[in-house]
Amino acid sequence: MNDNILEIENLHVRFSTFDGLFSAVNNVSLNLGYNESIGIIGESGCGKSTLAFTVMRYLATNAQVEGAIRFKGINLLENSEKEMESVRGNRIAMVFQNPYSSLNPSLTIGFQLDEVGMHHQKLSKSQARKATIEALEMMNLGDPKGIVRRYPHQVSGGIQQRICIAMALLCKPDLMILDEPTTALDVTTEAVILDSIAELRDTLKMSMIYISHDIGVINKVSENIVVMYSGEIVESGPKKQIFENPVHPYTRALINCMPRGGVVKEKTKLNTIAGYVKRRGVDEGGCPFADRCDKKNDTCISKYGTKKIGEHHYAACDRAYAEDIPDKLKVRITPIARKKDPDFDSERDLLKVEDLHKIYGNKRKVYAVNGIEFSVKPHSILGIVGESGCGKSTTGHMISGLFPPSKGRIIFGDTDISIGWNKRDKETLKNIQLIFQNPGRSLNPSHTVEKIIGRTMQKLANINNAKERREKIIDILRKVDLGKEYLEKKPRQLSGGEQQRVAIARSLSISPSLIVCDEPTSALDVSVQASVLNLLNDLQVDTHVAYLFISHDLNVINYLSDYIMVMYAGKIAEYGKRDEVMENSHHPYTEALLSAVPEVDPTKQKDIIELEGMLPDPAKKIKGCPFAGRCHKQVGEICVKEYPPMVQLTEDHYYFCHIKP
Amino acid sequence: MKRLMEMFLRRLGSLLATLVVMSFVIFLLVEIMPGDVAQMILGQSATEEAVAALREARGLNDPLLERYGRWISGVVVGDLGDSIYMQGVSINSILWRKVGHSIILAMTAFIIFVPLSIFFGVLAGVKEKKPTDSIISFFGLATMALPEFVSGVILITVFAVQLKWFPIVSVIPIGESIWQNLNIVVLPALSITLVMFGYISRMQRSSMISVMNSDYIRAATLKGMPRRYVIFRHALKNAMLPTITIIGMNMGWLFGGLVVVETLFGFPGMGSLLMTAIKTRDVPLIEACVLLITVIYSVSTMITDIMYSYLNPRIRYQGGQK
Incomplete structure (x- = not known):
């Protein structure tokens, strides 16, 4: 017997498709000790999830698996389906990315948890229910007796995920695999869940594989990091070493891609990795990252092999700091000189919003936006940040005219545009553009790129000459780094x-003065x-357009914005x-939000302000401070009874709270 | 439960509104059909005076709305009027007997095809892309492609002409009721089964496949639940929802619109009655039949909707909230 709970040896997973055989996991070897937690990181398409599902032996029928996965000495790949059933959920449990779709909508939560105990441990119904309640209590869920009677859609996403984790805990598994469990959740919820996962490891002494694309998240739950690229492990080691001294060019590039605390647009350009993860055929040799690597030389096509870098630190390449090729990363971008526009008049607001309200529904009302006032200065970027359901998207959609506000005024330049798009004049429509979160769904699938961009130009900018339009489109495509092809x-x-x-080219093609960007990067790697x-950022510097940048990601907002507006429950915080x-944040919610953002740098650890509970019911009008119910600094009755006054700190900085600075 | 009741009442309201509108449309349609009722009754050789007199006597010269009012107020109290072709016979005395026959036929067909197509649909979905699936899918497609008057003829040739198990024509001898002649129901019911099987089993197959590929089935499997348990406990209920809608949508057709099947087998049901009524321009009878079919359609759609929301907790507990 050895001291590893899981040993993966030379694992290959291949899928045969119509386009031939391609390799999803390639020659992966990995050891996981008892009570050890490793984090697997990489972009989508890197084989992280395939690896996890191979361990669970849950693969599509066109998969071919080679190698060995030894769990406590037993090769899982040789197990029968029946034997696997007694491993799954019992000795190895898994938690998935999307809690909402991972729970059966037509069965009660209690039923779905009970069956695990009844099946694996042959418990009676009442014993199983007792175990269920215990597991739910372990996840710090209040009122577990009430929860078991409900259906999945009746609880919030954060609670759903905690239920899923509780479900995985029921049989006290030896190994838990978590596949991006917090990616679909808000940061504050994520913080709470990560905290309870870390706590569970201490109490239950289980091993863990945590899959994520976010180094910050992995830092909180794992000591060791495995970096995967295109189905191969390119680097593995303790998180501190990996972060401070990444030796594989991919690891280094990946870490530098992430917007994080202290990285802002004026000082640094974010690192990018050209190209995208390609599917690899079976017999393609060499380094999988070669085609995107800044540091590649002639040897990369053939030379390949894992090297020991330090204790427990291995990498498939150590060219991250190779000196034969100039280092792009070291070249700090000199601060971009912001061109002054002669017409620039910083005193006048480009957009002014007064007492804006949006109430959805007739009979059952949903108060989405409850009286907000702000303005956007020309040529500036206003970032709106907040959890899902805080009204940030609704605000953006009202400004771009997708629907009219229920109350209040939106003033753009000199015109009142608090009306729907169908009543706005062409000039306004042209001047305010919108970029959506999911580009795949906001572009008409049956139109060509030329038509997608050209149609906007034709309709709103009256460029009717096809030849002239094509030239302009090529021009604008070049601006967004896309070629004529x-x-x-x-x-x-x-x-x-x-x-x-x-999508960006489309909105820029008619030179608007304001672009509402609704989570434009959150669906991307x-x-x-x-x-x-x-x-x-470059386009903004070039064209002087203003952005209303909506995001849930504070790091992104921090990187790009000139001004930041934090929203909570339809109000400005x-x-x-x-x-x-x-x-110098002053509102308790801003503090909590900032503390919840996972830190990319493992040496920087901060105290998290945990927010329990949920957003207030949007169907009710709130008299007091909307954040009062979750606030860690609540001062008393007044918070619930009276809406907090505006506290002006500087000319541009204000917040709404009863606590004075 | 309160919401379900509220929904039921709301649906009932809109059902009544639909029926009022439909009754007027039916009345209008029959009105613009060519041919004069009075002429029809009296025959081609009748004098013009006689026709005019009859028109006057039957109130056919009254304004449209007045005639509609007279008809609909009769319908409301259950008086569907008299047949024109079979003079003096009240529609109530013919229609309900035929409706009874049709219901027996529909129920028989229903009992055969619903479990059959759901079972094979589920089986095909679970065995996706395997030989079992191919065979079921092929059979489903083949029966779907054959119109009922072709598959019906095949059934008659095989079971009635060759094997002589069932009568060729579904007639009830005078003086006997359908209960003494239940064997006449079998062939038409099989014919309906052939029409519905492909349709419903394919529907069930595709919804089963999409459910089996869903995240919660993956989660259930990776909890270590045996496959059979996953299929029956986790997948089936969700996979049945779309099928129930489809079956419900076809109930109206099944209970009232079997014109082709009934005519083919000479089955004495509502379909063939409607056919006769149209052939003989029996206006009140057409109106009565079509109105009844409308009622059956609307009611069965309503029942389907209620059943759907009962089976789907997301609707049951949430209503239409976005």
């Missing part, structure tokens, strides 16, 4: 990043996100210049 392509032939570039953020809000 993209003109004839259709959205599905493009990668996610390219699609978003086309970090490396692609970095390139889109760089692009948005805090507003100010970026540095004022980020470094």
Whole structure:
């Protein structure tokens, strides 16, 4: 017997498709000790999830698996399906990315948890229910007796995920595999869940594989990191060493892609990785990262093999700091000199919003936005941040005219535009553009890129000459780093990043003065996100357009914005210049939000302010401070009874709270 | 439960509204059909005076709305009027007997095809892309492609002409009721089964496949639940929802629109009655039949909706909240 609970040896997973055989996991060897936790990181398409599902022996029928996966000495690949059933959920449990779809909508939560105990431990119904309640209590869920009677859709996403984790805990498994369990959740919820996962490891002494694309998240739950690229492990080792001294170019590039604390647009350009993860055929040799690598030389096509770098630190390549090729990363971008526009009049607001309200529904009302006032200065970027359901998207959609506000005024330049798009004049429509979160769904799949961009120009900018239009489109495509060859392509032939570039090109093609960006990067991989953020920044410097940038990701907002507005439950919590809000935040919610953002640097650990509970019921009008129910600094009755006054700190920085600075 | 009741009442309201509108449309349609009722009754050789007199006597010259009012107020109290072709016979005395026959036929068909197609649909879905699936899918497609008057003829040739198990024509001898002649129901019911099987089993197959590929089935499997348990406990209920809608949508057709099947087998049901009524321009009878079919359609759709929301907790507990 050895001291590893899981040993993966030379694992290959291949899928045979119509296009031939391709390799999803390639020659992966990995050891996981008892009570050890490793984090697997990589972009989508890197084989992280395939690896996890191979361990669970849950693969599509076209998969071919080679190698060995030894769990406590037994090769899982040789187990019968029946034997696997007694391992799954019992000795190895798994938690998935999307809790909402991972729970059966037509069965009660209690039923879905009970069956695990009844099946694996042959418990009676009442014993199983007792175990269920215990597991739910372990996840710090209040009122477990009430929860078991409910259906999955009746609880929030964060609670659903905690239920899923409780379900995985029922049989006290030896190994738990978590596949991006917090990716679909808000940061504050994520913080709570990560905290309870770390706590569970201490109490239950189980081993863990944590899959994520976010180094910050992995830092919180694992000591060791495995970096995967295109189905291969490119680097593995203790998190501190990997972060401070990444030796594989991919690891280094990946870490530098991530917008994080202290990285802002004026100082640094985000690192990007050209290209995207390609599917690899079976007999392609050499380094999988070679085609995207800044540091590649002639040897990369053939030379390959894992090297020991330090104790427990291995990497498939150590060219991250190779000196035969100039280092792009070291070249700090000199601060971009912000061109002054002669017409620039910083005193006049480009957009002014007064007492804006949005109430959805007739009979059952949902108060989405409850009276907010702010303004957007020309040529500036206002970042709106907040958890899902805080009304940030609704605000953006009202400004772009997708629907009219229920109450209040939106003033753009000199015109009142608090009306729907169908009542706005062409000039306004042209001047305010919108970029959506999911480019794949916001581009018409049956139109070519030329038509997608050209149609906007034709309709709103009256450019009717096809030849002239084509020239302009080529021009605008060049601005978003896409070549002429993209003109004839259709959205599905493009990668996610390219699609978003086309969407950006479309909105820029008619030179608007304000673009509402609704989570434009949250559906993208970090490396692609970095390139889109760089692009948005460059374009803004070039064209002097203003952005209303909506995101749930504080790091992204911090990187790009000039001003930040924090929203909570349809109200403004805090507003100010970026540095004022980020470094000198005053609203308790802003503090909590900032503390919840996972730190990319493992040496920097901070105390998390845990927010329990949920957003207040949007169907009710709130008299007091909307954040009162979750606030860690509540001062008393007044918080619930009276809406807090505005506290003005500087000319641009204010917040709404009963606590004075 | 309160919401379910509320929904039921709301649906009932809209059902009544539909029926009122439909009754007027039916009345209008029959009105613009060519041919004069009075002429029809009296025959081609009748004098013009006689026709005019009859028109006057039957109130056919009254304004449209007045005639509609007269008809609909009769319908409301259950008086469907008299047949024109079979003079003096009240529609109530013919229609309900035929409706009874049709219901027996529909129920028989229903009992055969619903479990059959759901079972094979589920089986095909679970065995996706395997030989079992191919065979079931092929059979389903083949029966779907054959119209009922072709598959019906095949059934008659095989079971009635060759094997002589069932009568060729579904007639009830005078003086006997359908209960003494239940064997006449079998062939028409099989014919309906052939029409519905492909349709419903394919529907069930595709919804089963999409459910089996869903995240919660993956989660259940990776909890270590045996496959059979996963299929029956986790997948089936969700996979049945779309099928129930489809079956419900076809109930109206099944209970009232079997014109082709009934005519083919000479089955004495509502379909063949409607056919006769149209052939003989029996206006009140057409109106009565079509109105009844409308009622059956609307009611069965309503029942389906209620059943769907009962089976789906997301609707049951949440209503239409976005």
